[in-house]
Amino acid sequence: MSQVNSTNKALVLEQEDKKTIAEVRQLAASDLPEGDVLVNIDYSSLNYKDALAVTGAGKIVHQFPMVPGIDLAGTVAESASPDYKVGDAVVLTGWSVGERFWGGYAQQMRVQSKWLVPLDKGLSSKQAMTIGTAGLTSMLCVMRLQESGLKPKQGPVLVTGATGGVGSLVVALLAKNGFEVVAVSGKADSVDYLKQLGASEVLPRSEFEEKVRPLDKSRWAGAVDTVGGDILAKVLSQMNYDGRVATVGLAASFSLNTTVMPFILRGVDLLGVDSVMIPYERRVQAWARLARELPQEIMDQVSEEVGLEALPAYAQNMVEGKIKGRVLVNPNI
Numbered sequence: 001m002s003q004v005n006s007t008n009k010a011l012v013l014e015q016e017d018k019k020t021i022a023e024v025r026q027l028a029a030s031d032l033p034e035g036d037v038l039v040n041i042d043y044s045s046l047n048y049k050d051a052l053a054v055t056g057a058g059k060i061v062h063q064f065p066m067v068p069g070i071d072l073a074g075t076v077a078e079s080a081s082p083d084y085k086v087g088d089a090v091v092l093t094g095w096s097v098g099e100r101f102w103g104g105y106a107q108q109m110r111v112q113s114k115w116l117v118p119l120d121k122g123l124s125s126k127q128a129m130t131i132g133t134a135g136l137t138s139m140l141c142v143m144r145l146q147e148s149g150l151k152p153k154q155g156p157v158l159v160t161g162a163t164g165g166v167g168s169l170v171v172a173l174l175a176k177n178g179f180e181v182v183a184v185s186g187k188a189d190s191v192d193y194l195k196q197l198g199a200s201e202v203l204p205r206s207e208f209e210e211k212v213r214p215l216d217k218s219r220w221a222g223a224v225d226t227v228g229g230d231i232l233a234k235v236l237s238q239m240n241y242d243g244r245v246a247t248v249g250l251a252a253s254f255s256l257n258t259t260v261m262p263f264i265l266r267g268v269d270l271l272g273v274d275s276v277m278i279p280y281e282r283r284v285q286a287w288a289r290l291a292r293e294l295p296q297e298i299m300d301q302v303s304e305e306v307g308l309e310a311l312p313a314y315a316q317n318m319v320e321g322k323i324k325g326r327v328l329v330n331p332n333i
């Protein structure tokens with residue numbers, strides 16, 4: 001017997017006159033895409049990429065209609081895969097879901113089993129989506145820095161876009177791993193929030209928007225940059241000898257105008273971080289570390305829960321850089 005619900009509420013994007021229209025609709029079973037696992041979705045989340053998709057501010061969606069939502073967590077309702085059975089708790093991030101394939105802003109979705117990972121036993125589906133793609137990516141940044149040899153005793157680590165979904169959790173995870181964290185934020189009222197997450201100091205974004213010189217005074221042993229553009233160029237110019245920078249985002253710009261000086265005179269490493277196509281084993285490893293290392297009070301502190309109807313307004317605020325922390329999406333309210 002099919003486990004497809006008689007009602008399946010979803011946020012659907014259409015394109016009219018090159019504008020993206022977002023509308024909550026009831027989907028029929030026949031509307032769902034092909035896939036070997038049907039998931040009852042407990043939660044999804046709002047990430048920067050989702051905000052670009054829902055508002056149409058960025059070319060994220062490859063075809064319309066589209067159910068956005070680049071991540072989801074829930075339980076298996078139907079499975080034709082030997083790897084999953086009905087009732088299994090699962091999580092999905094990446095693989096172009098919410099961009100090329102229908103995603104998590106629905107009560108049920110049919111997906112491919114190869115995109116899923118079993119939910120770590122230490123996490124609920126709510127916690128998994130409080131973490132979401134942004135949190136998984138944060139952990140990948142920390143893993144990349146640590147795998148490159150960065151140790152707390154080498155000096156402070158800078159985090160840009162620090163109040164964002166990725167930035168907030170990078171601050172918390174680095175602090176948890178014993179690093180001295182210096183946060184950079186454009187929000188004047190974010191100092192207490194970032195210090196509670198574990199930052200020892202908070203610097204205004206304006207300090208990083210000044211003219212970039214090929215080499216500046218060296219200040220940082222490591223950095224995680226979520227914004228790109230001239231801010232990343234500035235960060236590179238301030239790295240210590242042998243410093244390491246994880247580049248993960250483009251909230252300010254996808255361009256990077258810099259010189260070779262930090263690389264050839266200070267041996268700086270620029271480390272790329274991708275969360276979309278990473279292999280299964282690395283996902284499982286990152287989720288297990290997140291379950292161990294992110295305290296519940298941090299998850300409570302960084303998250304706000306919204307339903308599908310309220311999502312487009314939150315997406316607009318995110319595009320405008322007004323959101324602090326993580327937005328948890330509950331399709332069942």
Ligand SMILES: NC(=O)c1ccc[n+]([C@@H]2O[C@H](COP(=O)([O-])OP(=O)(O)OC[C@H]3O[C@@H](n4cnc5c(N)ncnc54)[C@H](OP(=O)(O)O)[C@@H]3O)[C@@H](O)[C@H]2O)c1
Pocket residue numbers: 046047048049133134137160161162163164165166167184185186187190205226227231248249250251252273274275276318319320321322323324325
């Ligand atoms: N590589 C990957 O696999 C991957 C995965 C997830 C996300 N990302 C990328 O990582 C970035 C952050 O994602 P997110 O979900 O954390 O987004 P977010 O919640 O919107 O956070 C971005 C933060 O960047 C800062 N910011 C916004 N506009 C800015 C501007 N014009 N100039 C400088 N800073 C600005 C703001 O922080 P402050 O106000 O505190 O400065 C903002 O909160 C995005 O570009 C996203 O696409 C990449």
